[in-house]
Amino acid sequence: MILYDGLEKLLKERGIGKTKLSEETGISTRTIAKIRKGEKLSARSIQKIADYLGTAPDLLMREISDNHILQVLREEKEMKLPGGLYHELQVRMTYNSNHIEGSRLSEEQTRMIFETNTIDTGEGIPVDDILETVHHFRAIDYVIDIAEEELTEDIIKRLHFILKHDTEDSELAWFSVGEYKKRANTVGGRETSKPSEVHRHMKKLLECYHAKKNITIEDIIAFHAEFEQIHPFQDGNGRVGRLAAFKECLKHNIVPFIIRDEKKLFYYRGLSRWGNEKGWLIDTCLDGQDEFADLLDQLGIPH
Numbered sequence: 001m002i003l004y005d006g007l008e009k010l011l012k013e014r015g016i017g018k019t020k021l022s023e024e025t026g027i028s029t030r031t032i033a034k035i036r037k038g039e040k041l042s043a044r045s046i047q048k049i050a051d052y053l054g055t056a057p058d059l060l061m062r063e064i065s066d067n068h069i070l071q072v073l074r075e076e077k078e079m080k081l082p083g084g085l086y087h088e089l090q091v092r093m094t095y096n097s098n099h100i101e102g103s104r105l106s107e108e109q110t111r112m113i114f115e116t117n118t119i120d121t122g123e124g125i126p127v128d129d130i131l132e133t134v135h136h137f138r139a140i141d142y143v144i145d146i147a148e149e150e151l152t153e154d155i156i157k158r159l160h161f162i163l164k165h166d167t168e169d170s171e172l173a174w175f176s177v178g179e180y181k182k183r184a185n186t187v188g189g190r191e192t193s194k195p196s197e198v199h200r201h202m203k204k205l206l207e208c209y210h211a212k213k214n215i216t217i218e219d220i221i222a223f224h225a226e227f228e229q230i231h232p233f234q235d236g237n238g239r240v241g242r243l244a245a246f247k248e249c250l251k252h253n254i255v256p257f258i259i260r261d262e263k264k265l266f267y268y269r270g271l272s273r274w275g276n277e278k279g280w281l282i283d284t285c286l287d288g289q290d291e292f293a294d295l296l297d298q299l300g301i302p303h
Contacts, residue, residue, distance in 0.1 A: 004035045007060040010053050025052050065148065067253045072301055073144050082115070085299055086144075090114050092258055092295075093246070094136040097239050099261040103129045113137075128167045135163045139243055147250035150210065153202055155247075159240045160233050169235060181234040188272050192231035201230045215252045220245050221285045225274040255296070255303050257288035 011021065022032045025048045034041055041049075041061070050057040065071040069085070076086035095110040104125050105113075113119050113133050121130070139162045146155065161178030164170055170177045180198040184191075193201045209215075209223050224245045231237050242259065249256035259267045263284055270281025296303045 001038045001064045001066065002040050002061050003038065003064055004061050006062070007035065007049065007053075010055065010060070014053075021049065021052075025049055067147075067250060068302055069253075069255070069296070070144070070147055070250045073250075077141060077144055085296070085301060087114070088295060088299075089258075090137050090140055093140060093242075094133055096258055096261045097242050098129070098132060098136060100259065100264045100267070101236075101238055103132065105129050105133055128169075131167055132163060135165070135167075136239065138162050139239075140246075143243055143247045143250070147247055149251075151206065151244060151248060151251075153199075153206065156202070156232075156240060156244055159243050160236055163239055164236050175234050180232050183234065185231060185234065187228065187231050187237075188268065190229075190272065192229065198230060198232045202232055205230065215248065215254075217249070217254050217257075217286070217289065218282060220248045220252070220254065221282055222278070223248065224285075225271055225278075225281055228271050229274070255289050255293050257285045258292055259284065259288050260291070263287065 011017070016024075018032050018035070019029070021027070022029045025045075027045050027048060031041065031045055040063075043057075046057045046060060050060055053060075065074065072084075073086050073089065075081075076084045081087065091107070091111045091114050094114070095105070095107040098105065098110075099107075105119075109119055109121070109125075110133055113130065114137060119125075119130060139159055142158065142162055149155065157178050157180075164175075164177045167177075169175045174182050176182050180202075181195050184194055186192060205223070205226055209219070212219055224241050227241045227244065228237060233240065246256050248254075266280065266284045270284050273280050293303060
């Protein structure tokens with residue numbers, strides 16, 4: 001839904017009616033009627049109106065998501081509100097997702113980076129751990145911004161680029177930051193898709209996923225498990241996969257899940273046994289969803 005409160009305020013202040021707005025801008029009355037209905041005007045139309053009123057297009061309208069959780073995240077992100085859902089999501093998801101993959105930063109250090117843009121590292125903290133923490137904050141921002149778009153290979157690659165650019169890995173020519181892997185890899189001793197197969201396997205995975213009519217939390221968990229079995233990138237697959245799952249939860253108005261570091265053995269077991277026993281991973285993710293729901297309850301956010 002689109003709110004034109006900024007536009008309505010300006011029109012009222014200047015005594016301009018919708019008929020005059022149509023005449024002055026050359027925009028049809030049928031198109032102008034979309035303002036009252038909360039329908040989205042084309043970028044060209046909103047720019048014409050902005051030029052006529054001498055203001056910026058983004059001051060005239062704002063998009064309101066039907067997903068209450070997503071709307072709260074977007075509003076708090078824009079406000080830079082401390083102590084809210086956006087704040088806690090950034091710290092908790094970033095800490096746990098990175099720690100599962102071996103980051104040495106504590107939750108307190110992660111929180112300090114987010115809140116103050118500084119860190120007391122102590123000894124032996126790799127620079128990449130710090131970079132990838134900041135990058136994960138930005139990746140969550142990206143997911144919040146594009147949550148309602150259809151998940152594509154380009155979005156998945158963009159998430160990988162955000163996470164891994166400027167790290168030591170990005171200096172390796174064969175690593176291909178933001179692109180699919182060039183060298184074969186394994187996960188837990190299990191063979192994954194060969195580099196020559198990745199695009200085909202990812203395309204099929206997305207096609208099968210998007211063919212589902214009503215996406216459920218179980219569908220998103222299955223997508224995540226199958227994504228990890230393909231293991232499309234040289235490294236960073238776990239974090240990208242969990243971010244993609246988070247995005248899809250927001251898109252389909254499903255309470256997201258965060259896998260806590262202390263549950264990583266259950267999580268890894270679930271991924272490794274997915275082909276034979278799906279319950280391990282589903283139960284672990286649903287446990288993470290319950291914890292997210294508890295956070296929403298603590299903050300008084302309906303879900």
